[in-house]
Amino acid sequence: MTSSWFQPIDSYCERLSPGFWAEPINAVSNGFFLLAAAYALWIWQGKDRADWPALWLITVSAIVGIGSFLFHTFANRWSLLADVLPIAVFIYSYFLLAMRRYLRLRLVSSIAFTAAFAVFNTSFGRLWFSAFPGISLNGSVGYLPALMALFLVGAACRSLGVTQPGKALLWAAFVFFLSLVFRSIDSAVCSALPLGTHALWHVLNALVLWILMNAALVHGSEERLRHVPR
Incomplete structure (x- = not known):
């Protein structure tokens, strides 16, 4: 690594x-990310342990907490x-899972939609700043595509009768919106609140990941039960 890292x-x-x-x-x-992952792992162990996609999400959720801890302690590149x-x-793993598990798309279609979302996500910043120059929302702009995806996929699930996952995604979108508000105002409220509000982003975002992991676990179990011979 060079010194710039x-x-x-x-x-x-x-x-x-x-x-x-x-x-x-x-x-x-x-x-709180580690608590969310630990609770989800406890639920996973009590269900069908063949749900490897859900276990992958649980693992990544724990890594999110570790990675964020490293950044807020070492605070470098x-x-x-x-x-x-x-x-x-x-984000991309859950989008792919939602395409497959909730919307029941074929694997090729699910990958194609996930790739399209990735392209939109990576280009969104340029689109945003060309329309709203100078408005960075304290670095939160990059998370807006994920918020849109939660709302749109949740609404699609509800319209297709995939009720419980759709409800979970919409609740997750609402909590994620609140977490983005706290992330965005951290610098603005600094003079009044010296500790800032970024920690609330962590707490609420951990809740978002828990809601999403729980939805994947519950719906995955229900889907497998439907295919068990009676």
Whole structure:
């Protein structure tokens, strides 16, 4: 690694120095991701352990918490990648699972829709800043496509009669919207709230991942039960 990989990053209200524990609340709040993953794993162990896609999501959810902890302690370029890459993996993995498990698309179609979403996601920033120059929402713009996907796929599930997953995705979208609000206002409220609001993004985002993992676990079990010979 070059020295630039260790260049300090100061992005959040709570951080006042480059020290390891300069963001204690932001760092410790990542434990909620580990709690969500542990609870989902406990449910997975009580169900059909052949649900490997759900186990993959649980594993990635735990890695999200670890990666975010690294970023809010080391706070440099390499730890930024440890933070954002697992989140991207979870988003694309869950989108693919939703196409297959909830909307019942063929594998090729599911991969094609996921690839199309990835293209939209990676190009969304350019579209946003060309329409709203200078409005970065404190770095939250990149998460707006995931919010849109939750709403749209949830609505599609409800319209197709896939009721419970659709309801879960819409609830997850609502909580995710709230979490994005707290992420976006962190710098703006810094003078009034020295700790900022980024930790609430972690707490609510962990709840989002829990809602999504639970929906995958429950619907996966129901689908397998339908195919058990009576």
